[in-house]
Amino acid sequence: MTTYMRASEIAKKPVVTLAGEDIGQVKDLVFDPSTGSIRCFTLAGRGLLAGPLHRALLWENVHALGPHAVMVRDESALEEDDSAARTDVGARGGGNVLGVAVMTRGGTRLGVITDAVVETGRAPRVAGYEIETAEHRRSLLPVTGPVTVSRERVLVPDATAQHSAGDLGGLGAAAEDLRDHLRHDAREG
DSSP states (O other): OOOEEEHHHHTTOEEEETTOOEEEEEEEEEEOTTTOBEEEEEEEOSSTTOOEEEEEEEGGGEEEEOSSOEEESSGGGBOSSSGGGSOOTTOSSOSOOTTOEEEETTSOEEEEEEEEEEEOSSSOEEEEEEEEOTTSOEEEEEOOSOOEEOSSEEEEOGGGGGOOBSSHHHHHHHHHHHHHHHHHHHHHO
């Protein structure tokens, strides 16, 4: 069964060891811009006045991502610093997508990204974006097919505009409908 979570729901989750030791909390999710998969988490300390830990948790070191916490085997799962979370200066795309415009390849502006939606599982990835439209409505857009991510905009196939969902429960069906639409267009073209 596919489960979707907003990135904002993952941020602030505690990071705990299998022994139950609380070793931090998720501050940010860092995605690979070319694949949309989670590369790592940046971490913050726990508590009201705790600041950043300046350490990263690579996805490959995560034991489980659950509804209440991120589990690791032990504290050695954390990187000594947060260099894994930094983007290469020459890397294409990347950066923070919150507040970035989503546009179709044909030039239609769909809205502004307010959150990313993560498909959880063994290889979690960005499955969609929550956007706010010009009419101030929230909508979930599936991410499938060729997507271009830059610091200024996210470009999606034109058909994406016709396949949105109102909630996380409908995102899977919207994504499947979009994939079917894109496959049909590829056969026709």
